Amino acid sequence: MSRTSLSEFDLIARYLSRPATAGRSDVVVGNGDDCAVLALSPGQQLAVSVDTSVVDIHFPHDAPPAAIGHRALAVALSDLAAMGARARWCCLALTLPAADPAWLEAFADGFRELAERSGCELVGGDVTRGALTIGVTVHGEVPAGQALQRRGAREGDLVAVTGYPGRAAEGLARWQQGERNPEHPLLEAYLRPEPRLSAGALLRGLATSAIDISDGLLADLQHLLSASGLGARLDLEALPLATPLRATLELDEVRQRVLNGGDDYELLVTVAAADLAEAQRRLSSLHLPLTPIGRIVDAEGIHGIDSRYLERQGWDHFPEVLS
Ligand SMILES: [Mg+2]
Structure with a gap:
């Protein structure tokens, strides 16, 4: 002892x-x-x-x-x-x-x-x-009283995401395929994710709800929507697509990574449409994009995207371990 x-x-x-x-x-x-x-x-x-x-x-x-x-x-x-x-x-x-x-x-x-x-x-x-x-x-x-929460989204709010999600999941896939260059941008995104502490603090008083993307954009959006008792209509064309993903994957596979890849630790927020420009201005001081990808609607669930994206919610990172 x-x-x-x-x-x-x-x-x-x-x-x-x-x-x-x-x-x-x-x-x-x-x-x-x-x-x-x-x-x-x-x-x-x-x-x-x-x-x-x-x-x-x-x-x-x-x-x-x-x-x-x-x-x-x-x-x-x-x-x-x-x-x-x-x-x-x-x-x-x-x-x-x-x-x-x-x-x-x-x-x-x-x-x-x-x-x-x-x-x-x-x-x-x-x-x-x-x-x-x-x-x-x-x-x-x-x-006191200013913590952002998952609940709080309002009908008509925009859904917006920081940075370029999807890179970490592809980085892990590359690692599992044997890529070992630690400076590879996708590997870096998986191995050294940057928690968005400054962005979260800057969005206090502006975002109506927030969550970090750990399980995947769609899975965590659903957590936010459930807490807020609302739904969202997404615009597939509006998704931010990271250059290193677009350079090597088919568009459909890039979108799968963005929507269902986990481990990015970007922030997913809702913000009144009138406040989007101010939210983007604040995050521009961090050189961090904030991309609107859809809107909060009264109908529960996630709408506007093909069901094949919804079917893969909850990316299985280590199937060989869990099966
Ligand atoms: Mg979380």
Whole structure:
């Protein structure tokens, strides 16, 4: 038991904690005690989310360890982005088959780089032995009463999406086909997704509802519509099509990736038609496009697109594992 405790302390201290000089005033008690004690800023509410990434379910076992660290945090931060929250603190529960120092160091580099860039301080950790599994809890702050939610879409609102979804699913497919150039733009989209924290914050007070695309555009749109009790009519011609997808895939397959590929972590929002230009103007400061792809309608469900796109909702990323 004592050996486990020592190893746990050692792993966290060596690979994941920051130098003491980097301490922040909002972290009253940080990593290393039984609990972290955190000070919420005045007028802010706490937004909390947890995500678990399991080897060969959520990421391939041979993915670069730095990318595994980055992704595990990115997918959790994406939920804060979807609420319009600012990232503040995170906790990491790491299950490892073995303590491989080189793997851990690279994993920690990927995790820490995104954590620091996002202002998200690691304030707690736990390490156990088992199949590689990464649990990340993120805590964010959002001005009281201003969190974006899935519910809130109104009839007539535009449905809009950030960036170019579909790239990550194709990136994973390329990885599974043996592509290993880490700078390949599609691989990069899968391995190092960028949580849209700044975009979410900029859309507070403007978007009427929001969700991040983790399962696929159509699947997550349906979550938003169910929460809002409404439907949507999409315009297939309006979908943003990423250049590297158009360059290599048939149009129909590109659209399948855009609508049903997961893992992009773009934001899907609804906004009043009169507010679209302002929303686009705000995101242009991030060089991030916001593309209207349809409209909220009173009839439940998703309309305006061929049923073959709806049939493939819920992209199966790892069929060989799950079958
Ligand atoms: Mg989400």
